[in-house]
Amino acid sequence: MRxxxxxxxxxxxxxxxxxxxxxxMKAHPEISLIFTGNEADIxxxxxxxxPSGSFGEPAVYTVxxxxxxxxxxxxxxxxxxxxxxxxxxLAVREKTESSMLRGIQLLRSDPTCDALVSTGSTGALxxxxxxxxxxxxxxxxxxxxxxxxxxxxxxxxxxxxxxxxDITPQMLVQFAIMGSRYLEGAFGVRNPRVxxxxxxxxxxxxxxxxxxxxxxxxxxxxxxxxxNMESRDxxxxxxxxxxxxxxxxxxxxxxTEGTALELLRKIKKDIYxxxxxxxxxxxxxxxxxxxxxxxxxxxxxxxxxxxxxKIVVKGHGSSDEKAVARCVEQALAMQQSNLNDRIKASxxxxxxxxxxxxxx
Amino acid sequence: MRxxxxxxxxxxxxxxxxxxxxxxMKAHPEISLIFTGNEADIxxxxxxxxPSGSFGEPAVYTVxxxxxxxxxxxxxxxxxxxxxxxxxxLAVREKTESSMLRGIQLLRSDPTCDALVSTGSTGALxxxxxxxxxxxxxxxxxxxxxxxxxxxxxxxxxxxxxxxxDITPQMLVQFAIMGSRYLEGAFGVRNPRVxxxxxxxxxxxxxxxxxxxxxxxxxxxxxxxxxNMESRDxxxxxxxxxxxxxxxxxxxxxxTEGTALELLRKIKKDIYxxxxxxxxxxxxxxxxxxxxxxxxxxxxxxxxxxxxxKIVVKGHGSSDEKAVARCVEQALAMQQSNLNDRIKASxxxxxxxxxxxxxx
Numbered sequence: 001m002r003x004x005x006x007x008x009x010x011x012x013x014x015x016x017x018x019x020x021x022x023x024x025m026k027a028h029p030e031i032s033l034i035f036t037g038n039e040a041d042i043x044x045x046x047x048x049x050x051p052s053g054s055f056g057e058p059a060v061y062t063v064x065x066x067x068x069x070x071x072x073x074x075x076x077x078x079x080x081x082x083x084x085x086x087x088x089x090l091a092v093r094e095k096t097e098s099s100m101l102r103g104i105q106l107l108r109s110d111p112t113c114d115a116l117v118s119t120g121s122t123g124a125l126x127x128x129x130x131x132x133x134x135x136x137x138x139x140x141x142x143x144x145x146x147x148x149x150x151x152x153x154x155x156x157x158x159x160x161x162x163x164x165x166d167i168t169p170q171m172l173v174q175f176a177i178m179g180s181r182y183l184e185g186a187f188g189v190r191n192p193r194v195x196x197x198x199x200x201x202x203x204x205x206x207x208x209x210x211x212x213x214x215x216x217x218x219x220x221x222x223x224x225x226x227x228n229m230e231s232r233d234x235x236x237x238x239x240x241x242x243x244x245x246x247x248x249x250x251x252x253x254x255x256t257e258g259t260a261l262e263l264l265r266k267i268k269k270d271i272y273x274x275x276x277x278x279x280x281x282x283x284x285x286x287x288x289x290x291x292x293x294x295x296x297x298x299x300x301x302x303x304x305x306x307x308x309x310k311i312v313v314k315g316h317g318s319s320d321e322k323a324v325a326r327c328v329e330q331a332l333a334m335q336q337s338n339l340n341d342r343i344k345a346s347x348x349x350x351x352x353x354x355x356x357x358x359x360x
Numbered sequence: 361m362r363x364x365x366x367x368x369x370x371x372x373x374x375x376x377x378x379x380x381x382x383x384x385m386k387a388h389p390e391i392s393l394i395f396t397g398n399e400a401d402i403x404x405x406x407x408x409x410x411p412s413g414s415f416g417e418p419a420v421y422t423v424x425x426x427x428x429x430x431x432x433x434x435x436x437x438x439x440x441x442x443x444x445x446x447x448x449x450l451a452v453r454e455k456t457e458s459s460m461l462r463g464i465q466l467l468r469s470d471p472t473c474d475a476l477v478s479t480g481s482t483g484a485l486x487x488x489x490x491x492x493x494x495x496x497x498x499x500x501x502x503x504x505x506x507x508x509x510x511x512x513x514x515x516x517x518x519x520x521x522x523x524x525x526d527i528t529p530q531m532l533v534q535f536a537i538m539g540s541r542y543l544e545g546a547f548g549v550r551n552p553r554v555x556x557x558x559x560x561x562x563x564x565x566x567x568x569x570x571x572x573x574x575x576x577x578x579x580x581x582x583x584x585x586x587x588n589m590e591s592r593d594x595x596x597x598x599x600x601x602x603x604x605x606x607x608x609x610x611x612x613x614x615x616t617e618g619t620a621l622e623l624l625r626k627i628k629k630d631i632y633x634x635x636x637x638x639x640x641x642x643x644x645x646x647x648x649x650x651x652x653x654x655x656x657x658x659x660x661x662x663x664x665x666x667x668x669x670k671i672v673v674k675g676h677g678s679s680d681e682k683a684v685a686r687c688v689e690q691a692l693a694m695q696q697s698n699l700n701d702r703i704k705a706s707x708x709x710x711x712x713x714x715x716x717x718x719x720x
Contacts, residue, residue, distance in 0.1 A: 085562075087562070087564060123560070151622050151625070151626050162559055165559065165566060165567035166567045166568060197611065199522055199525065199606070199607055199610040199611070200483070202445070202447065204447060206525060206607065207525035207526045207607055208526060210607075230614055230618075231610070231611040231614045231615040231618060232614040232615060232617060232618025232619075232621075233618065234615065234618065234619075235618070235619065235622050236622070246559070247559055247566065247567055247608065248607065248608060248611055250559040250591070251557065251559070251591040251608055251611050251612055251615070252611055252615055254590055254591045254592040255591040255592060255594065255611070255612055255615040255616055255619070256615055256619045257592060258590075258591060258592025258593065258594065258595070259592075259594075259595065259615070259616045259619040259620055259623075260619055260623055261592075262511050262595050262596070263511075263619075263620055263623055263624075263655075264623075265511070266511050266651070266654075267647075267651065270647050270650070270651070271644070271647070274647070276643050276644075277643065277644050277647050279640075279643050280639075280640040280641065280642065280643030280644035280647075281640065281644065282640065283636050283637065283639050283640030283643070284631070284636075284637050284640035284641065284644070287627075287630050287631070287634070287637050287640075290630070291626070291627065291630070294626075295623075
């Protein structure tokens with residue numbers, strides 16, 4: 001697998017993206033990398049991450065030649081970054097030479113490139129990927145699917161978590177199909193239990209969108225639909241995949257992260273308010289460290305953009321080296337599971353069903 | 361203030377609603393109560409809550425006579441309950457003799473009645489109140505506004521949290537007006553900072569609804585609009601009121617409650633996993649008790665339904681005696697602050713502005 005890493009845009013830049021990529025490459029010899037960003041900074045970070053130079057002198061990226069093996073590490077000098085503050089549609093139009101846009105261009109044009117990992121602007125990545133990368137045949141909109149830890153030690157995916165704010169019931173069914181195949185393929189979840197995010201569990205709950213989607217999800221082949229879910233049960237472990245529009249999904253994911261972090265912050269502050277609490281916390285330090293680790297999104301990889309012909313993974317803006325390595329491994333798992341072939345097969349089954357229903 | 365308490369539908373029935381009402385009445389002599397529910401159960405709970413019989417023998421409710429003071433406590437025998445499992449629209453049509461519906465009927469028809477508190481089905485209460493109680497002149501839809509504690513020791517309101525799932529930008533402006541007047545009147549928040557729940561803080565973020573509402577909120581008189589808010593910042597203390605559609609608001613509130621409770625539950629479970637953690641927790645028991653108390657929604661009263669001519673407060677289904685007493689006190693604060701007059705004044709100002717803009 002040849003994977004492009006956008007080294008800019010995240011909070012830590014090359015300091016996280018370069019060693020993260022190298023760590024994943026060392027663990028998985030089948031990976032080769034292209035770094036886009038500031039060439040001098042990338043070279044410096046590479047020397048620090050791989051002092052023995054085990055992968056040889058990194059090459060400047062060139063268009064691949066027939067029959068010639070591409071280098072393990074290549075660099076594209078594209079020192080411009082897109083920040084999260086910029087308007088995505090504008091940034092994508094104007095910053096065509098940025099590290100992110102150059103990465104997307106390579107992903108599209110170079111057949112040896114399979115995937116891209118970026119920790120930069122989410123909005124710009126969605127716009128650029130949607131415009132630049134062809135969709136899986138039949139998919140209306142690509143969608144984000146981040147993975148969260150459940151309180152029972154498992155995981156739960158949320159699709160879509162922010163790529164699409166105005167959607168149709170048909171798109172919710174596609175999110176269910178894409179997310180199910182992703183959880184099966186990349187995480188080995190068998191027959192993922194899919195729930196529709198709603199304001200109550202009864203089948204007739206919700207707005208027009210939810211009411212229309214419910215029976216369609218029930219009928220969709222390859223979707224193990226278990227009904228509506230209330231947001232308070234996200235981490236309960238009773239569901240493997242939550243489908244929702246990107247607006248609600250964004251609120252669901254960010255509220256969960258935000259509340260957990262705010263609460264831990266408050267506990268920490270409270271501990272420092274009294275000596276006796278500090279004493280107690282001393283005995284519990286291992287437990288608190290585990291809690292913090294459990295809630296650390298860095299451990300759960302990035303949010304993949306499902307429905308594109310090539311793999312795009314968005315890491316958190318504050319991703320560290322470990323988080324970037326996880327993102328790279330996630331991309332590898334997606335490729336190795338032939339995710340898009342599975343999605344296509346499910347779409348075919350859905351289409352066949354719709355045809356039969358129409359004819360009947 | 362004469363207030364109706366629906367004693368059924370909540371998890372604890374009379375055991376919470378009756379003593380809760382009596383506790384509030386004892387603290388506030390200006391309150392008189394009507395209990396709807398099973399008469400025998402109500403009488404038994406009254407004897408337990410007020411063994412000295414300080415309010416006299418409770419009367420059966422009768423239509424008020426001209427010039428005659430209504431009794432401090434009256435009872436309406438309506439033993440049928442509406443459960444949260446039932447379809448609200450169906451329950452409201454069929455269970456007209458239930459404790460909740462009889463309460464709403466009284467609230468509408470009896471001019472001595474000012475308010476109703478119920479811990480029963482949220483959906484049924486919204487439908488019954490919307491149909492049964494006239495709206496404040498000019499208000500398109502009543503909306504829920506629960507109050508949550510912030511991490512900085514303050515409070516934040518969320519309007520709407522679930523009464524309206526399909527809405528317009530105009531309604532969001534009305535939610536901002538109603539919520540602002542409520543926070544000022546009932547909680548003494550000066551010039552409440554209003555934010556629009558969105559998937560990013562930039563002004564152009566969100567779906568069609570949010571994009572249309574943003575400039576309207578900026579222009580609305582009596583609304584101190586501070587911009588978009590991301591859900592992770594709900595408890596930050598930077599905002600006093602969050603406006604949103606009922607679908608997103610429901611997710612926001614329930615995810616916050618759900619995550620906090622799940623996390624505390626996990627900490628508790630982890631503590632019991634090792635002796636040394638139990639020792640540590642012993643030193644920190646006061647802190648954990650405070651955390652639990654801080655997160656206990658029972659302390660923050662119910663969710664009021666704003667925009668109705670009379671006061672309707674929805675308590676949590678699991679409300680205990682204390683929570684019910686808070687709901688009653690909340691209704692009292694709303695009445696004493698002349699909430700609806702404040703809302704009407706703001707609507708007039710908005711109308712005047714719209715007229716000026718049209719003429720210009």
